Amino acid sequence: MVLGYILFWLVCVWLLAVLARRILGVPVGWTRTVIFGLVLVGSDYPLLLFVAHRSGLAVGNRLVGSPAAAGVVSFLTIAWTFTLGLAVLVIFEAILPTGTVPGPTTLWRRWRAQRRRTRRYAVIVGVAARYGLGRFFRPGVRTRYPADPGLAQTAVALRRALQDGGVTFVKLGQTLSTRRDLLPLTLTTELSKLQSQVEPAPWPEIEQAITTGLGREIDAVFRTIDPTPLAAASVGQVHRAQLVDGRDVVVKVQRPAARRQITADLDIILRLARRLDRVTAWAQTLGLRRLAEGFAESLREELDYTVELDNTRAIAAGLAATDRIVVPETFPDVSSPTVLVMTQLDGASVADAAEPGGLLTTLAPTERHELADDILGSVLRQIIVTGVFHADLHPGNLLIRSDRTVGLLDFGNVGRLDRVARSTLGLLLSAIERDDPIAATNALIELLGRPDELDQRELERSVGELMVRYSIGGSGLGVFTALVRLVLAHRFAVPVQVAAAFRAMGALEGTLTLICPGFDLLASVRTVAGELMRAAFKPAAIKQALEGQLASMLPIVQRLPQRINKIVTDLEQGRFMINVRPLADRRDRDFVTGIAQQLMVTILAAAATVGAIMLLTSNNGPMLTPALRLYAFFGYALLFVGFVLGLRVLVLVFFRASRQ
Secondary structure, eight states, X not given: OHHHHHHHHHHHXXXXXXXXXXXXXXXXXXXXXXXXXXHHHHHHHHHHHHHHHHTTSEETTEEOSOHHHHHHHHHHHHHHHHHHHHHHHHHHHHHSOTTSSOOHHHHHHHHHHHHHHHHHHHHHXXXXXXXXXXXXXXXXXXXXXXXXXXXXXXXXXXXXXXXXXXXXXXXXXXXXXXXXXXXXXXXXXXXXXXXXXXXXXXXXXXXXXXXHHHXXXXXXXXXXXXXXXXXEOSSXXXXXXXXXXXXXXXXXXXXXXXXXXXXXXXXXXXXXXHHHHHHOHHHHHHTHHHHHHHHHHHHHHHTOHHHHHHHHHHHHHHOOTTOOEEOOOXXXXXOBTTEEEEOOOOSEEHHHHTSTTSGGGGSOHHHXXXXXXXXXXXXXXXXXIISEEXXXXXXXXXXXXXXXXXXXXXXXXXXXXXXXXXXXXXXXXXXXXXXXXXXXXXXXXXXXXXXXXXXXXXXXXXXXXXXXXXXXXXXXXXXXXXXXXXXXXXXXXXXXXXXXXXXXXXXXXXXXXXXXXXXXXXXXXXHHHHHHHHHHTSHXXXXXXXXXXXXXXXXXXXXXXXXXXXXXXXXXXXXXXXXXXXXXXXXXXXXXXHHHHHHHXXXXXXXXXXXXXXXXXXXXXXXXXXXXXXXXXXXXXXXXXXXXXXXXXXXXXXXXXXXO
């Protein structure tokens, strides 16, 4: 008996919850609708008893009115109780839309994550305070860093703080050191000193990481592997090895704890960037939030070695046979997201080779200039011709080899340009080669898009001044870094990949200066870009491009006479019509339909409410109960309809706003 009673009330609760969702017309959360049903079921009997006494239908626990009148009043009471419950449900939906309140499991996970994040926050804030950087976290703080006399000390403090911050913050500093388009030279120079050399992980830990990453035992892949790392960095380390077929390779292994640490730190960096962007002027000026998001995306890609493998193969495929750049061969069959196997390139980094007694010092000045020219030509060919280029060309990623070739390393950061961007960038370099600021300005606008309120004449003058300054061997900032600053000053929005191409060229300028001191990048760019553009505009190339365009247009050209004839005939016979379908798109139709439905429901709700008020204020009509007139009963019923319709309109508005 008790079980049947419980099941009956549970069914009532479920039916009330379903009815509430159907009336409101939106997927309100089941948890709150079930709670709503439980409250209604529990409160119905006391409310019915109260209304029966107030309307004169009951005295004590005894019914004194007619059963029909009692049934009608009971129905109206239950309906209004249901409606008031719906109103509370709508208020909750407006304040806390469905999905904004997490469940118990999610709350527990978030609490644990927040506790770990708070501990890490405390460490980071402590490091910043120890080096005197806490003042930059205060709301409203401003800094005039280009003219700040204490900028050099701030740069040193920032470098040390990032060094103590750990893996992710070191990499953040290394990334910021390449952003001379946004940061002053003093900061970028100091941040470029950041090194992520760390103690190598124990071999058993790395051995387990290789086995887990490859999904098989090491002996099944490698004949030998050196437990002593060739190099150790914050994210991974490299070991010499030999495949089972006897080929010598190097194995790049991701540290097991690196992903977890970097993921946690990236979450903190993004939160800090959003907060600083909201409360400080200097973060808004630098676009700190956008910088942090770009850094996070790049670092997440770097954690996936399959991305680096694909990038390596793409760069290798784009190299010309005459290039002096060598890319290591990769082995996809024995690689994974955490293990990358490739051939080892011998040689010394540009930074080491430029030191006294290094390989570069044994070359004649003409050989060094020729080597720099070849590297520049290869990189420009990657950017303009193939569209896939190495975007992190600092001195540590280029090896000078004994046979005068150059080895390229670390393909975690690779840029890609589509055909239109490559062509426009080529036109920009061609305009620079011809000293034509007007053509260069037009190419910039085509490449980046015209910003609002652009003063094109002022931009032309700025581009012309930049060309003149660097045509006589300008120093300091670098032509490509200066170009990026120029377009930012004119409020251009630089696409990510175009900015990567400019940054790659800016970083390459410093590398080429080490290879050949006094190297004139702009003069060499003019020469190489001129050769590339002349090759692109050879008669054979132009003929091929025109043939392709004509082939694509051939179906249109074939149908053109018929279409012209039909238009002329329709004009002669007065049958020419233009068919416009403003609501052809389904989304437009849905929008208009939704607005019309809301308008109609609003009108019905208003009409029902007005009619209910008229009935409730009427003193005429027969008495349904000793205290309730029949017209008043109809008024309450009609008011119930208007109230429900009004709630439906409100909840639909709140639901749409929360989804947008």
